[in-house]
Amino acid sequence: MMCPMFPMTRFVARLSLVSLLTFGSLFAATVPTPDEFFGFRMGTDKKLARWDKIVEYLEKVGATSGRVHVRNLGPSTMNNPFLAVEITSEANMKNLDKLKALEQKLYFQNGAPTNAERDEIFRDGKAVVVITTTVHATEIGASQMVPEAVYKLATSNDPAILKILANTILVLVPSLNPDGQIMVTDWYNKYLGTKYEASPLPYLYHFYTGHDNNRDMYAFTQRESQMTAKLLWRDWYPSIWLDEHQQGSSAARIFTMPARDPINPNVHPLVYRLNGIYGQFQAAALEAEGKTGIIYNSTYTNFWQGAMAWSGWWHNEVGLLTEVASVRIATPIEQRKADPKHPAPPQPETAEAFESERRRMMEHPEEPLAAPRDITPRTEYPRPWMGGTWRLRDIVDYELTATFALLEAAADTRETLLHQVYDMNRATIEEGKKGEIGDVTSTDKTFAILIPAHQFDENESGELIDKLQQAGVDVYRAEAPFQSDKKDYAAGTYVIPMTQVFARYAKDMVEKQTYPEVKRAPNAPAEPPYDVSAWSLGMQFGVKTAFAKTALPGDLKMAKLDAAPKAEIEAVRHGTTAEFVYKGASSALVLHRLFKAGVPVSRNGNWIVAPADALEKAATGFELKMSNGAVKSSGAVPARAPRVAIYQSYSPSMDEGWTRWVLDHYEFPFTPVHNSDIQAGKLRARFDAIILPDERAKDIMEGLDYTSIVPEYRGGIGETGFDALKEFISEGGTVVALGEACNLLIDRLPLGVKDLKHTLKRDQHFAPGSILKLQVDTTHPLGAGMAPDTYGYYINSPFFELTEGFASQKATVAARYPNVDANASGWVRGEDLMLGRAAVVSIEMANGGKVVLFGIRPQHRAQTHATFPMLFNALYWSASGQPEAESAAAKHTPVKHTKRAH
Numbered sequence: 001m002m003c004p005m006f007p008m009t010r011f012v013a014r015l016s017l018v019s020l021l022t023f024g025s026l027f028a029a030t031v032p033t034p035d036e037f038f039g040f041r042m043g044t045d046k047k048l049a050r051w052d053k054i055v056e057y058l059e060k061v062g063a064t065s066g067r068v069h070v071r072n073l074g075p076s077t078m079n080n081p082f083l084a085v086e087i088t089s090e091a092n093m094k095n096l097d098k099l100k101a102l103e104q105k106l107y108f109q110n111g112a113p114t115n116a117e118r119d120e121i122f123r124d125g126k127a128v129v130v131i132t133t134t135v136h137a138t139e140i141g142a143s144q145m146v147p148e149a150v151y152k153l154a155t156s157n158d159p160a161i162l163k164i165l166a167n168t169i170l171v172l173v174p175s176l177n178p179d180g181q182i183m184v185t186d187w188y189n190k191y192l193g194t195k196y197e198a199s200p201l202p203y204l205y206h207f208y209t210g211h212d213n214n215r216d217m218y219a220f221t222q223r224e225s226q227m228t229a230k231l232l233w234r235d236w237y238p239s240i241w242l243d244e245h246q247q248g249s250s251a252a253r254i255f256t257m258p259a260r261d262p263i264n265p266n267v268h269p270l271v272y273r274l275n276g277i278y279g280q281f282q283a284a285a286l287e288a289e290g291k292t293g294i295i296y297n298s299t300y301t302n303f304w305q306g307a308m309a310w311s312g313w314w315h316n317e318v319g320l321l322t323e324v325a326s327v328r329i330a331t332p333i334e335q336r337k338a339d340p341k342h343p344a345p346p347q348p349e350t351a352e353a354f355e356s357e358r359r360r361m362m363e364h365p366e367e368p369l370a371a372p373r374d375i376t377p378r379t380e381y382p383r384p385w386m387g388g389t390w391r392l393r394d395i396v397d398y399e400l401t402a403t404f405a406l407l408e409a410a411a412d413t414r415e416t417l418l419h420q421v422y423d424m425n426r427a428t429i430e431e432g433k434k435g436e437i438g439d440v441t442s443t444d445k446t447f448a449i450l451i452p453a454h455q456f457d458e459n460e461s462g463e464l465i466d467k468l469q470q471a472g473v474d475v476y477r478a479e480a481p482f483q484s485d486k487k488d489y490a491a492g493t494y495v496i497p498m499t500q501v502f503a504r505y506a507k508d509m510v511e512k513q514t515y516p517e518v519k520r521a522p523n524a525p526a527e528p529p530y531d532v533s534a535w536s537l538g539m540q541f542g543v544k545t546a547f548a549k550t551a552l553p554g555d556l557k558m559a560k561l562d563a564a565p566k567a568e569i570e571a572v573r574h575g576t577t578a579e580f581v582y583k584g585a586s587s588a589l590v591l592h593r594l595f596k597a598g599v600p601v602s603r604n605g606n607w608i609v610a611p612a613d614a615l616e617k618a619a620t621g622f623e624l625k626m627s628n629g630a631v632k633s634s635g636a637v638p639a640r641a642p643r644v645a646i647y648q649s650y651s652p653s654m655d656e657g658w659t660r661w662v663l664d665h666y667e668f669p670f671t672p673v674h675n676s677d678i679q680a681g682k683l684r685a686r687f688d689a690i691i692l693p694d695e696r697a698k699d700i701m702e703g704l705d706y707t708s709i710v711p712e713y714r715g716g717i718g719e720t721g722f723d724a725l726k727e728f729i730s731e732g733g734t735v736v737a738l739g740e741a742c743n744l745l746i747d748r749l750p751l752g753v754k755d756l757k758h759t760l761k762r763d764q765h766f767a768p769g770s771i772l773k774l775q776v777d778t779t780h781p782l783g784a785g786m787a788p789d790t791y792g793y794y795i796n797s798p799f800f801e802l803t804e805g806f807a808s809q810k811a812t813v814a815a816r817y818p819n820v821d822a823n824a825s826g827w828v829r830g831e832d833l834m835l836g837r838a839a840v841v842s843i844e845m846a847n848g849g850k851v852v853l854f855g856i857r858p859q860h861r862a863q864t865h866a867t868f869p870m871l872f873n874a875l876y877w878s879a880s881g882q883p884e885a886e887s888a889a890a891k892h893t894p895v896k897h898t899k900r901a902h
Contacts, residue, residue: 067093083174106425137177259321573629597617697743
């Protein structure tokens with residue numbers, strides 16, 4: 001199948017920029033080289049090309065070259081251009097629409113290809129390769145590599161380049177995070193040459209998600225994720241997707257595929273084979289150039305959905321990752337040389353180890369890194385990195401080699417790749433007909449996913465369908481009642497047949513995840529997942545789903561949905577007043593709009609009462625079903641918009657960013673506050689509630705306090721700030737603590753609550769990301785609008801036990817884990833220690849102040865729609881029964897986000 005390696009190594013050696021200029025086409029004379037345009041060679045020490053200049057350069061190349069087409073897919077979150085650059089031969093470019101149609105037909109869009117169409121795909125189709133870069137903005141090397149790569153492809157007449165252009169179509173996304181690329185470049189340049197050169201950004205480098213932006217490729221909350229999904233699964237349908245990253249600085253120089261066990265049973269096994277083949281093409285080219293520190297089968301697992309190109313696996317796409325060792329943005333790294341006779345003891349490459357390395361680099365930026373610990377040559381790491389100097393240019397060089405090696409491999413294997421992708425897609429349809437997609441060791445069959453028409457919150461069914469459709473899944477709706485597995489389903493039930501190419505993805509998104517145990521030795525403990533082990537969207541959205549274990553009725557009539565159903569609000573009008581039920585996040589959005597408009601709103605339990613005409617305006621975008629009827633709610637009391645603050649640490653928290661996104665998305669006004677705002681005190685005059693995002697107590701109190709940190713961003717709230725929080729509570733304010741922030745309050749206030757997680761070691765209890773069953777007290781103010789039995793997301797957060805408290809306090813449990821079988825999806829070590837324990841606790845003070853402790857993540861990565869209302873309820877409760885102060889200081893102005901508001 002594969003061509004010999006020797007041509008590839010010769011090809012890589014030929015790709016120097018000098019040689020390209022020597023035999024370049026006439027076009028090369030009309031477009032400056034990257035060196036000429038930017039004024040320095042890409043990867044030069046302490047030099048960075050900013051996103052706007054990269055865009056300008058790419059557009060200049062695209063305007064002149066018949067091989068390059070630049071598309072602006074739309075504005076990013078902060079309204080910067082988000083580009084896709086299509087690159088192929090001029091002949092292919094003239095026929096691009098036809099070639100795109102062939103690729104779509106390869107993925108069985110609008111039906112399986114006929115034999116004639118299949119043969120045309122094999123004969124004339126191209127290997128479509130998507131390459132995405134710099135989703136994590138500090139991993140900036142790939143964005144610096146892009147101009148050189150594009151220039152070579154646009155100008156060179158080298159036979160190897162012409163072969164790539166003739167046989168492949170490259171769809172290049174030069175940065176998945178343009179906003180962050182700009183932030184990092186500007187921050188670095190601002191302090192370049194000063195003692196603060198190593199100081200990290202004091203705000204998230206994606207406006208909302210920070211480093212979590214590559215964990216959004218199935219929830220699609222962000223503009224960048226949505227545009228990428230549309231490019232991949234509604235436009236180009238690539239056969240290969242490479243996502244280029246950077247990793248820690250002290251170990252291997254580059255990771256290439258394959259990743260390590262376990263694998264996911266819903267992925268076609270050929271994907272894993274091809275991941276290894278194309279990843280090893282990259283590794284072989286690097287080895288041929290004499291590069292060191294090339295590793296595979298390390299750190300990253302083959303199981304989870306979270307990391308950009310990984311999600312391609314369930315779409316029958318080759319999904320590749322490269323991770324290149326980092327520098328200090330553009331400043332070289334020095335690392336002590338390893339001594340082969342006296343190697344340092346090995347250390348696992350965990351998230352904790354990376355964080356320790358990051359903090360040490362900030363604390364002592366002038367010192368070289370410790371010598372590499374892993375210097376043992378072996379199959380997956382034959383020539384270890386032994387230490388030395390590492391530069392941004394090294395990153396650019398490694399990524400150029402890996403990029404062009406992949407492109408040449410795709411060109412050389414074009415027809416074989418198309419055959420194999422076709423075979424995977426055909427096999428998926430055939431397996432779907434038999435109900436056999438998934439675990440081959442299981443006797444269970446799945447013929448379809450069923451989403452019953454009637455749900456606790458039917459709007460969340462629409463949310464689930466929307467996410468699946470964005471990923472290319474076809475969803476249908478039953479036109480009449482039917483039976484499946486001896487159960488009755490009403491007309492309107494949503495049906496996702498397994499007889500579609502992306503059935504593997506749909507099944508994996510909806511079913512329970514069972515993470516396999518991986519042990520290095522028979523008596524060794526099971527190794528925990530690298531990242532989250534559960535993502536079941538039905539559970540997270542509070543949507544009940546079922547799997548048809550037998551074939552669907554032959555007479556079942558279904559209509560294909562073009563779009564997800566519109567969200568609905570059902571209301572009852574009596575005169576000029578209307579009522580609707582507060583149930584789920586969609587109804588919360590309507591309530592927030594009423595608050596924002598200053599409309600008088602009353603509430604009695606789950607019933608919201610407002611003027612009918614105001615409700616009609618607030619329900620814009622919803623399907624409002626207003627009927628006339630009698631009053632259903634009596635004794636309603638006035639409700640008002642709470643004045644909410646979110647603490648923003650200068651050691652930025654992704655949890656804080658996700659919280660902002662959720663509040664913004666559901667139009668809930670808030671004000672970001674920083675250390676000095678907290679320390680200034682008098683918080684009660686401005687706010688009803690203060691949210692402390694999921695951060696360690698030490699980070700909130702102390703922050704980053706190294707000499708390399710810019711002075712205005714050093715430290716945390718300190719004792720002065722904590723005293724201000726105590727004063728805020730004593731004056732009737734509410735502090736809502738998420739995750740680890742709970743321990744700041746538990747450890748420092750006399751609360752009758754104990755965090756049991758805090759007392760356990762990693763080998764006793766560990767859960768890097770699981771979905772747990774949740775029992776909710778719906779009579780509690782925090783449980784309003786919630787289902788009594790639902791699901792919560794848990795990542796090594798506190799779980800609580802109520803202890804002896806003061807008579808002046810009232811501690812209550814708003815949500816708890818069941819007494820048996822708490823784990824609904826994912827991997828939990830020490831599950832038995834959580835059974836029957838509290839997940840969400842409130843403490844009411846005699847003076848009206850409140851503390852709310854969330855052990856679950858109620859807004860985890862904006863995926864946990866089922867528990868969004870609990871977060872909103874905590875904020876509503878802060879204003880319950882308390883008239884708003886009349887002073888100007890008490891008036892709340894909705895925040896206008898700025899760079900500082902990160």
